[in-house]
Amino acid sequence: MELITTDICIIGAGPVGLFAVFEAGLLKMRCHLIDVLPQVGGQLSEIYPQKPIYDIPGFPTINAQQLVDGLMEQIEPFKPTFSLGERVNELQQLEDGSFITQTSDGTQIHSKVVVIAGGLGCFEPRKPAIDNLEEFEGKGVAYMVKNPEAYRGRKVVLAGGGDSALDWTIFLADIAEEVTLIHRGDTFRGAPDSADKVFELAKEGRINLILQAHIKAINGNGHLQQVEIIGRDNETSVIKADNLIPLFGLTPKLGPIADWGLNVDKSAIMVDTVDYSTNVPGVYAIGDINIYPGKLKLILCGFHEAALMAQSAFKLVYPDQKLSFKYTTVYGVTAF
Amino acid sequence: MINITIEDRQGHRQPVEIPEDISLSLMEVLKASDHNILATCGGMALCATCHVQVVEGSEQYFHATDAELDLLDTLPDAGHDSRLACQLRINEDMDGMVFRIKGEE
Numbered sequence: 137m138e139l140i141t142t143d144i145c146i147i148g149a150g151p152v153g154l155f156a157v158f159e160a161g162l163l164k165m166r167c168h169l170i171d172v173l174p175q176v177g178g179q180l181s182e183i184y185p186q187k188p189i190y191d192i193p194g195f196p197t198i199n200a201q202q203l204v205d206g207l208m209e210q211i212e213p214f215k216p217t218f219s220l221g222e223r224v225n226e227l228q229q230l231e232d233g234s235f236i237t238q239t240s241d242g243t244q245i246h247s248k249v250v251v252i253a254g255g256l257g258c259f260e261p262r263k264p265a266i267d268n269l270e271e272f273e274g275k276g277v278a279y280m281v282k283n284p285e286a287y288r289g290r291k292v293v294l295a296g297g298g299d300s301a302l303d304w305t306i307f308l309a310d311i312a313e314e315v316t317l318i319h320r321g322d323t324f325r326g327a328p329d330s331a332d333k334v335f336e337l338a339k340e341g342r343i344n345l346i347l348q349a350h351i352k353a354i355n356g357n358g359h360l361q362q363v364e365i366i367g368r369d370n371e372t373s374v375i376k377a378d379n380l381i382p383l384f385g386l387t388p389k390l391g392p393i394a395d396w397g398l399n400v401d402k403s404a405i406m407v408d409t410v411d412y413s414t415n416v417p418g419v420y421a422i423g424d425i426n427i428y429p430g431k432l433k434l435i436l437c438g439f440h441e442a443a444l445m446a447q448s449a450f451k452l453v454y455p456d457q458k459l460s461f462k463y464t465t466v467y468g469v470t471a472f
Numbered sequence: 473m474i475n476i477t478i479e480d481r482q483g484h485r486q487p488v489e490i491p492e493d494i495s496l497s498l499m500e501v502l503k504a505s506d507h508n509i510l511a512t513c514g515g516m517a518l519c520a521t522c523h524v525q526v527v528e529g530s531e532q533y534f535h536a537t538d539a540e541l542d543l544l545d546t547l548p549d550a551g552h553d554s555r556l557a558c559q560l561r562i563n564e565d566m567d568g569m570v571f572r573i574k575g576e577e
Contacts, residue, residue, distance in 0.1 A: 183516065183518065184516075256512055256513055264549070297545045297546065320549075320550065325541060325545045350548060350549070351548075384546045384547060384548050385543070385547075388512050424514070433514050
């Protein structure tokens with residue numbers, strides 16, 4: 137297990153998380169960033185790298201990826217360190233007020249301050265509205281196929297109409313004893329080849345394909361046993377099932393951060409606009425993930441929030457030092 | 473004014489008045505009029521938390537665009553009349569339409 141010690145642990149390496157490194161660096165605070173994505177830049181790199189952004193001051197237009205590259209160059213003097221492709225799981229506050237942030241890969245970051253710059257949050261599987269669904273998670277219900285062999289000789293029900301639903305239906309047809317695919321529509325928008333293959337398998341009787349239907353309920357005794365579905369004529373039928381795999385894509389959620397005792401409103405973290413601190417002393421939230429009266433989800437607002445956060449965080453990182461505000465035009469940028 | 477009706481998840485209907493010259497999406501109007509939608513991704517057709525159902529309106533509004541369908545097709549509770557409010561620009565011919573809020577809370 138790796139232990140990293142730093143001044144500020146920043147969760148999220150999007151534009152606002154990256155710029156926070158600069159503002160912290162000016163005040164001689166070191167940063168470590170964690171991001172669930174394998175690269176820096178957050179939404180900008182992952183979703184719209186080639187889209188122009190028009191509201192970055194001083195840049196009439198700049199491509200999203202260019203902005204990320206520029207930010208990386210800007211923070212280079214402050215030698216930030218990164219844990220990419222890792223999701224934060226736990227936050228623990230020690231007796232001296234410092235924090236241990238732990239990632240999904242077991243990396244631990246010991247820091248005096250934690251800054252959540254998580255943007256949209258992390259993408260998690262979208263769950264269908266079935267009352268007792270969570271009761272059967274790990275007991276027959278899973279939202280992704282980790283080990284296809286686990287389904288050998290079993291009765292598997294898949295639900296969904298996207299590529300992953302099609303692909304896993306085709307793949308599991310050769311492994312499972314029985315495969316049923318339930319889809320709310322009567323056509324598939326996934327790859328046409330995969331859709332054709334699924335219709336073919338259904339014709340051959342190798343899978344059960346139930347269209348224009350959805351799952352109403354699931355039952356079992358400690359483990360999933362039955363899936364109840366409502367068909368096109370509103371008739372209910374029951375399918376015996378050992379496993380249910382709902383594949384409805386991903387949706388952005390706060391994730392484990394929601395369990396850290398922070399005040400949350402509409403999936404966003406509530407902050408004090410004086411310094412963008414949360415209700416937990418030492419934990420700040422900046423950028424799209426926070427909420428306050430008048431909040432605007434703009435990159436430039438996140439930059440401002442990062443600057444004020446850094447001034448406040450300084451008092452926690454260097455409690456014995458006096459903070460004097462300095463302009464970069466007067467003092468320049470002093471690298472670490 | 474463009475008058476539309478919004479039905480919440482409990483089935484309560486509420487009228488919403490929108491100035492003709494407004495250049496906003498239905499999602500932005502819903503947020504501005506304090507309707508309970510998350511709209512997490514801010515209008516990029518990524519999260520589907522602004523999922524609405526067209527209850528009444530002219531034929532053209534029942535058809536989702538490709539960007540919407542990519543996402544709507546993955547939703548467990550989407551129907552043929554489902555749209556993403558963030559992809560619906562407010563237009564004068566929306567007058568009299570009824571939308572039902574479906575997105576997760």
